[in-house]
Amino acid sequence: MQRAAELSLIRRMLAHLEAGTTDQAPRPLSLPAFHHTAESHLETERRLLFRRQPIAAALSADLPAPGRFVTLESGGVPLLVVRGADGKARAYVNVCRHRGAPVAAGHGEAAGGRLRCPFHSWTYDLEGALTSIPLGESGYGACDRRALGLHARACAESSGLVLVRAEGDEPIDARAWLGEVASDLETLGLEGFHPFASRSTRWQGNWKLLLETFLESYHVFSLHRETVHPYYFSLPMVADRIGPHLRFPVARRTLADLKNVPESQWRLADHATVQWYLAPNALLSATRDYALLWRFSSSSPNSCDVETRFYTARPVSNEASEKRWNDSFELQLRVTGAEDFPMQEKIQRGLDSGAAPSLVIGTHEIGVIHLHETLARLIAEAPVPDSQATPTGPKPGPAR
Numbered sequence: 001m002q003r004a005a006e007l008s009l010i011r012r013m014l015a016h017l018e019a020g021t022t023d024q025a026p027r028p029l030s031l032p033a034f035h036h037t038a039e040s041h042l043e044t045e046r047r048l049l050f051r052r053q054p055i056a057a058a059l060s061a062d063l064p065a066p067g068r069f070v071t072l073e074s075g076g077v078p079l080l081v082v083r084g085a086d087g088k089a090r091a092y093v094n095v096c097r098h099r100g101a102p103v104a105a106g107h108g109e110a111a112g113g114r115l116r117c118p119f120h121s122w123t124y125d126l127e128g129a130l131t132s133i134p135l136g137e138s139g140y141g142a143c144d145r146r147a148l149g150l151h152a153r154a155c156a157e158s159s160g161l162v163l164v165r166a167e168g169d170e171p172i173d174a175r176a177w178l179g180e181v182a183s184d185l186e187t188l189g190l191e192g193f194h195p196f197a198s199r200s201t202r203w204q205g206n207w208k209l210l211l212e213t214f215l216e217s218y219h220v221f222s223l224h225r226e227t228v229h230p231y232y233f234s235l236p237m238v239a240d241r242i243g244p245h246l247r248f249p250v251a252r253r254t255l256a257d258l259k260n261v262p263e264s265q266w267r268l269a270d271h272a273t274v275q276w277y278l279a280p281n282a283l284l285s286a287t288r289d290y291a292l293l294w295r296f297s298s299s300s301p302n303s304c305d306v307e308t309r310f311y312t313a314r315p316v317s318n319e320a321s322e323k324r325w326n327d328s329f330e331l332q333l334r335v336t337g338a339e340d341f342p343m344q345e346k347i348q349r350g351l352d353s354g355a356a357p358s359l360v361i362g363t364h365e366i367g368v369i370h371l372h373e374t375l376a377r378l379i380a381e382a383p384v385p386d387s388q389a390t391p392t393g394p395k396p397g398p399a400r
Contacts, residue, residue: 001184016236025369029361033351036206048382049280050075054163056282067110077166084126091155091164097148160190179243193311205348207298213340215367244279244374372396
């Protein structure tokens with residue numbers, strides 16, 4: 001991030017430590033439980049967040065050369081993101097125009113610069129054009145081949161991050177959407193990171209619950225008493241709103257020592273993991289050595305698919321560095337997988353029972369409040385075709 005922002009975060013953290021305070025939202029938030037339990041609310045999120053808003057699909061590092069691709073879903077829409085021969089990242093609906101099979105799976109490289117559907121081997125170039133119908137050319141003579149290319153979707157790349165949108169013809173202005181986050185990622189050097197490993201898991205909790213656990217450090221002293229709390233502060237927490245996004249460091253206890261160090265020697269990366277909530281459903285976490293991209297989605301209100309990708313700042317050069325990165329990745333997965341996410345599953349079961357009509361989020365849980373206020377605003381502002389009605393219901397509001 002820019003030096004001014006880095007110094008501001010450190011100064012605020014030190015001031016809070018001195019005063020025993022923390023950043024605060026203006027007021028507590030009352031959150032209706034149906035935001036985590038109702039199929040109607042999830043359907044609204046699918047249509048107006050995951051389909052109509054740009055999402056963080058991948059890092060540029062996932063597409064290091066022409067033909068490299070990644071696949072994902074957003075709002076139930078299967079998507080394929082691929083690096084073209086001209087170096088540009090492009091997105092397509094991952095559905096063959098013949099019989100609808102996925103053209104690609106997972107991530108990898110398009111052999112020979114061609115995307116081949118495994119069902120009948122219909123083949124497309126990296127620009128989405130249909131190039132071959134093996135053993136079947138005569139059966140489609142009446143079809144306009146030019147109209148049978150993959151359906152393109154909006155895609156943009158900036159500062160080492162690839163954004164896509166599942167619906168709508170409008171181009172994505174990546175710099176405008178990211179705002180100051182773009183300069184943060186450039187300062188970090190995210191474009192130069194290297195993919196190391198990835199993991200996909202499924203949990204019995206709403207996607208927002210699992211994302212929320214990253215957005216407040218209040219729980220660290222309790223839930224992570226033995227694992228994280230000895231090394232990291234629970235409070236204070238400082239955060240900067242950047243449009244719909246949020247920048248916030250997770251500070252190690254060593255940051256307190258900077259009060260005796262000249263500001264010219266302050267380096268936030270030496271004493272904190274910096275995180276960015278990337279609206280609507282992703283989180284980027286970075287140290288000076290590695291970064292993680294977390295993506296959250298729900299196919300039903302009480303389930304969540306979590307995709308976690310780990311990137312290194314330098315290429316893996318030997319067995320020692322490979323072990324170091326692997327240990328770091330496994331630690332992240334172990335803490336979330338043994339402590340954070342199981343707790344959210346328990347919360348989901350309580351909410352599904354109907355016994356708790358609402359939840360209260362305190363002013364010191366600023367990241368969680370930002371999440372829900374942002375989602376409500378993005379839903380309200382999303383363009384909706386006239387033929388579609390937006391389900392109504394209680395919105396998040398001040399706690400009483």
